[in-house]
Amino acid sequence: MIQYEVREIFFQKGRCIMAKIKFGVVGTIRGITFIQLLQHMGDKACLHAVCENNDALLEKAKDKIPADTKIYADYDEFLDSGIEAVVLTNFFHEHAAFAIKAMEKGIHVISDTTAAPTLGDCVKLCEAVENTGCKYMLGANGPFKRGIQFI
Numbered sequence: 001m002i003q004y005e006v007r008e009i010f011f012q013k014g015r016c017i018m019a020k021i022k023f024g025v026v027g028t029i030r031g032i033t034f035i036q037l038l039q040h041m042g043d044k045a046c047l048h049a050v051c052e053n054n055d056a057l058l059e060k061a062k063d064k065i066p067a068d069t070k071i072y073a074d075y076d077e078f079l080d081s082g083i084e085a086v087v088l089t090n091f092f093h094e095h096a097a098f099a100i101k102a103m104e105k106g107i108h109v110i111s112d113t114t115a116a117p118t119l120g121d122c123v124k125l126c127e128a129v130e131n132t133g134c135k136y137m138l139g140a141n142g143p144f145k146r147g148i149q150f151i
Contacts, residue, residue: 022048024083026075026098028061030112031089035064045085051078079105085135088112096121103134110137 023038023045025031031050038047049070052058058071065071072078075098079086085108088095096116099109115138116122129136 021045022082022084024049024051024078024081024086024107025089026051026078026086027089028052028054028057029089031087032061032064034087034089034112035061039066048083049078049081051075075101079107083107085110093117096125099125099136100128103128103132103136106132106134108135110139112139114140 020043023034025034025038025047028035028050031052035047035050038045047066047069049072050058050061050065051072051074052061053073053075058073070081072081079102086098086102087110088098089112090098092113093116095111095113099111099115102109115125125136128134
């Protein structure tokens with residue numbers, strides 16, 4: 001089993017504060033909402049990296065991605081960029097494999113669409129969560145919920 005570094009928790013004026021979580025976003029079509037949302041998270045989270053392997057889509061999204069954000073076309077390099085959590089907004093049939101690979105590296109996962117196309121892939125995904133201890137959240141269609149459309 002992989003050992004994970006426990007986040008250090010600080011106490012300031014009677015309130016618990018965690019260090020800022022470094023997020024990565026995979027995909028810029030649906031992911032653009034998360035890219036924008038993460039820029040407004042203050043001291044809770046930040047956009048650290050974006051992974052997009054389609055140059056035309058990346059070009060369309062560049063004006064909404066902060067200049068200091070790392071950009072990758074290769075998913076493996078992206079996972080090694082120092083992110084602590086990833087939002088998967090790529091094609092749904094890729095989510096299980098991408099999520100498992102991230103969790104095997106100790107990276108927590110939010111899937112923005114259906115988790116997997118087959119029951120077998122769902123079982124592998126559940127086993128990865130159990131084996132790694134990482135958090136997995138199925139946030140299907142999050143960008144289109146009224147609560148976050150204000151951005």
